[in-house]
Amino acid sequence: MRIMTKDCVGLHVEEAGEGLPILFIHEFGGNHESWEPQMRFFARRYRCISYAARGYPPSDVPESIDAYSQQIAVEDAIGVLDALNIEKAHVVGLSMGGFATVHFGLEAPERALSLTVAGAGYGCEKEFEDYFRNVSLEVADNFERIGAREFSKIYSLGASRVQFQNKDPRGWQEFADRLATHSGKGAAMTMRGVQARRPSFYDLETRLKAMKVPTLVVVGDEDDHCLQPGIFLKKTLPACGLSVFPKSGHTLNLEEPTAFNSLLAEFFAQVEAGKWGERDPRALPGQIMRTK
Template identity: 65%
Template sequence: MSAGTTIATTDDGVRLHVETAGEGTPIVFVHEFGGDHRSWEAQMRHFSRRHRVVTYAARGYPPSEVPSDVAKYSQARATADIIAVMDHCGIDKAHIVGLSMGGFATVHFGLTYPDRALSLTVAGAGYGAEKEFETYFRGISEEVARQFEAMGAEAFSKIYGMAASRIPFLVKDPRGHAEFVEMLGQHSAEGSANTMRGVQMHRPSLYDLEDGLRKMAVPTLIISGDEDDHCLQPALFLKRVIPASGVLVLPKTGHTINLEEPDLFNRAVADFIAQVEAGRWLPRDPRSAPSEIMKTS
């Protein structure tokens, strides 16, 4: 399939902008709150050499439709929208790769639609998951939504783009960070506010999903930057509870992993997918149980 754009319609009638390229085993890329479909360009170009790649703008992110009703936005809707895109593209199963908000949707995809997932890559997922910060996270999310409405996306992007976990990107790649902020400023203020209120504020903590995660058999790669503080512990939690999972921590890296370190990110995901397709990304061997420190008999 050649590069192209198309429109998928969700089960509740929201129209989503979809981009595709390449041929081969499908990979679907799901973007973060601060990004959009353009955030995956380095991955679309790299992986389309061997795979059919798909990305899309989430509801609330132009050129996708921006519903004015906040009830149209939720974690369940965000997860179901991945299925809508896959169905529209005629894809039965795919490797799902998500960052941050997209990483949460990827986790929920594995829990809800395990038969449609070849693998899961969960990158930079953790904000609001830590139980001790739940109340703070919901409060600051509402403030972010209000600021998008009050200031507009272009003005507020310059503040939001300077969050602590974005600074490593600024330090190592000022041009890339400036482009990220510029694209953020082109978002819909209404869509961003509704996404923050409908999806971010009300999604369950990853820790509340433990029972389901322990039963989830989908091969999973978890990636975090070591300077993305509020995603590190959730990443280790996911590693402990998902049976066929591995965790990768990138040094001197913040939240925007695939943009900060595209080469490292692409190589890690490519190697992971190759192992999955070879049948070699397996659940942890019970002989390596963490309760045993040294063997004496």
């Protein structure tokens, strides 16, 4: 189906199943089809929704950078729920989608049953902040100059993608082939407008400490620039759990679909049972052993 955002951008939306809703938000290197292993698994018990972000065909590809930002990405996610008459949903995002999920919790906590933030953190580390912004603009230029079909051959072999290729060559090839079909213009505008300009998690510390939505953070142990931001979220968010997948990179939901689905299923079950609360105040971070 197709919905219209408040600024009249058409978004392609797909859904399957019935029950409590799950909204899946894809990463920069993926699209709505990247969630197929989760759509198939969770549609047995849930109403699953996936959509192509603006800039990702068959959604519209606005030409102006002003049509792309982290705030707009969150508004689009909320707009999808509004269009489907969904009051609250489990929100699951990977990488770029994980950032959108965090901001969803900050902007509209009342609309989230839970938040799953997977593989999110690129650009957050202060020592790499300038490098990330500069390399993001370089990536944008490459997508625009040579197109997704050619640049995907480089981008799909990043340091946190080769784990997927080594484990599942066929699955990785599907990821690379899908990346090659992206809009060069849409990828460039997304990289410039969203990725290169979004705030670091560390800059949001005060707001994050006040955000009490049940949250699960998932990172791969070889996704180096997401590890420390993931630990930061664990220590900062009041109702947050952290899972680290061993020998894993960035594309977690595709690289380890069985483990990812099982982890989410247990998380959802605990949230729905009211068992995923804030950290016990007795679990003092500074205490090593109790003496009295």
